[in-house]
Amino acid sequence: MVNQEDPRVLRTRQLIRTAFRDLLQRKGFDAITIKDIAQEATINRATFYAHFEDKYALLDEVTEQAFHERIPEQVVNAEEFTNDICDQLIIMTHQYIIDFYQICRIDSNPMAKLVDDKIKKMLQQTIESIFMKGDTCHGADIHHIKIMAAMTGSAIYGAAHYWLNAGENNRPDVLVDVARPYVMKGLGLENP
Amino acid sequence: MVNQEDPRVLRTRQLIRTAFRDLLQRKGFDAITIKDIAQEATINRATFYAHFEDKYALLDEVTEQAFHERIPEQVVNAEEFTNDICDQLIIMTHQYIIDFYQICRIDSNPMAKLVDDKIKKMLQQTIESIFMKGDTCHGADIHHIKIMAAMTGSAIYGAAHYWLNAGENNRPDVLVDVARPYVMKGLGLENP
DNA sequence: CACAATATGTTGCCTATGCAACTTCCCTCT
DNA sequence: AGAGGGAAGTTGCATAGGCAACATATTGTG
Numbered sequence: 001m002v003n004q005e006d007p008r009v010l011r012t013r014q015l016i017r018t019a020f021r022d023l024l025q026r027k028g029f030d031a032i033t034i035k036d037i038a039q040e041a042t043i044n045r046a047t048f049y050a051h052f053e054d055k056y057a058l059l060d061e062v063t064e065q066a067f068h069e070r071i072p073e074q075v076v077n078a079e080e081f082t083n084d085i086c087d088q089l090i091i092m093t094h095q096y097i098i099d100f101y102q103i104c105r106i107d108s109n110p111m112a113k114l115v116d117d118k119i120k121k122m123l124q125q126t127i128e129s130i131f132m133k134g135d136t137c138h139g140a141d142i143h144h145i146k147i148m149a150a151m152t153g154s155a156i157y158g159a160a161h162y163w164l165n166a167g168e169n170n171r172p173d174v175l176v177d178v179a180r181p182y183v184m185k186g187l188g189l190e191n192p
Numbered sequence: 193m194v195n196q197e198d199p200r201v202l203r204t205r206q207l208i209r210t211a212f213r214d215l216l217q218r219k220g221f222d223a224i225t226i227k228d229i230a231q232e233a234t235i236n237r238a239t240f241y242a243h244f245e246d247k248y249a250l251l252d253e254v255t256e257q258a259f260h261e262r263i264p265e266q267v268v269n270a271e272e273f274t275n276d277i278c279d280q281l282i283i284m285t286h287q288y289i290i291d292f293y294q295i296c297r298i299d300s301n302p303m304a305k306l307v308d309d310k311i312k313k314m315l316q317q318t319i320e321s322i323f324m325k326g327d328t329c330h331g332a333d334i335h336h337i338k339i340m341a342a343m344t345g346s347a348i349y350g351a352a353h354y355w356l357n358a359g360e361n362n363r364p365d366v367l368v369d370v371a372r373p374y375v376m377k378g379l380g381l382e383n384p
Numbered sequence: 385c386a387c388a389a390t391a392t393g394t395t396g397c398c399t400a401t402g403c404a405a406c407t408t409c410c411c412t413c414t
Numbered sequence: 415a416g417a418g419g420g421a422a423g424t425t426g427c428a429t430a431g432g433c434a435a436c437a438t439a440t441t442g443t444g
Contacts, residue, residue, distance in 0.1 A: 002399085002400065003399075003400085006399070006400070006431095006432070007234055007235075007236070007431090007432070008399080008400055008401075008430095008431065008432070009399095009400070010234075011234055012400080012401080033420090033421060033422085034421075034422065034423085035420095035421070035422090042199055042202075042203055043199075043401075043402085044199070044401065044402045044403070045402095045403095045422090045423090046401080046402075046403075046404095046423090046424080046425090047400080047401055047402075049422090049423065049424080050400075050401080054422085054423090194429085194430065195429075195430085198401095198402070198429075198430070199401090199402070200400095200401065200402070200429085200430050200431075201430070204430080204431075225390090225391060225392085226391075226392070226393090227390095227391070227392090235431075235432085236431065236432045236433070237392090237393095237432095237433095238393090238394080238395090238431080238432075238433080239430080239431055239432075241392090241393065241394080242430075242431080246392085246393090
């Protein structure tokens with residue numbers, strides 16, 4: 001449709017994303033209209049549709065971008081799934097969920113589902129990528145790796161999500177102490 | 193040439209102004225090229241020329257805008273040229289000059305002249321507008337008012353400029369104490 | 385000085401954005 | 415049920431911006 005390399009396109013998409021993030025905090029997802037986004041981004045409403053199908057597609061992209069911004073370099077470059085890497089993923093996921101549920105006012109089921117699915121997917125991709133680089137699963141076939149990554153990602157997400165609802169947001173250390181051993185044992189990576 | 197109402201135009205000009213202000217602080221006026229501005233503003237170099245003849249025209253506009261941003265509402269709305277209004281103009285002019293000569297690294301004669309002239313012009317306009325509203329110069333003809341405004345603006349500018357070179361930038365109170373009585377007496381507005 | 389490199393402007397063509405008008409959909413009120 | 419109103423999308427046309435190529439200064443360097 002539009003050339004993603006064109007500087008005008010990059011700028012417009014950035015304007016839209018920024019406007020959307022601001023609006024999310026100000027009025028919550030449900031209350032946001034396309035008109036709102038266009039006004040806030042100082043672009044035309046029709047232009048919005050040249051870049052996103054609807055506000056769900058925009059949420060999808062923003063959610064993914066926000067996740068990327070939060071992954072520590074160390075995790076991205078990790079060659080092995082160590083305790084430390086595991087801890088960072090747990091903490092990061094927990095904080096990410098806190099932000100989306102509190103700062104960004106998750107106020108609708110469609111939004112909650114989309115964000116949750118996105119986090120899980122990103123987590124799984126990240127973990128899978130680490131597995132593939134290291135010899136953590138030496139010789140294991142590709143499906144084994146993917147399933148392990150899926151389970152690990154889901155487990156971490158589940159723990160972080162539970163911890164949010166438990167209202168213990170100021171004690172992420174407890175979460176880590178419980179979740180990390182579980183994950184590492186499950187992967188057969190427990191330390192002696 | 194271009195329609196100044198078009199949202200794209202407003203946005204582009206704002207991008208250019210902001211980029212220019214940042215660059216002024218980073219490398220000084222002389223070192224700035226049009227290419228620099230275009231890159232910083234994420235616009236095409238050719239687009240710059242659709243809006244400004246050259247970087248001097250841009251400086252002119254930015255200088256004027258900066259002045260407007262600094263005039264206190266009270267001064268804009270003043271109906272009479274009081275001691276207080278006079279003080280505010282002196283302080284504001286002094287601070288404006290400090291910023292342009294220090295923060296913005298005035299590094300060339302053309303730039304210095306342009307900025308100086310702009311400040312004087314804006315000062316004179318501001319003062320003239322106050323004179324016109326009040327009965328400060330009751331019944332005086334238009335030329336008298338304009339000349340008085342020109343002299344007052346130049347005097348304030350001259351005082352502020354001298355004070356900059358005197359290196360007493362942290363004692364604007366002294367400047368005010370000397371300049372205000374001079375101006376007010378000149379206008380025949382001295383308090384009993 | 386001469387020569388290269390870089391900055392300044394300009395132009396024609398293409399693409400993205402702005403705009404207005406329209407339809408459709410959904411919600412609310414009576 | 416039906417009438418109004420606002421949001422969601424869509425479309426055709428006008429305009430601003432991006433790009434590449436060019437010509438012309440200006441600057442810097444041996």
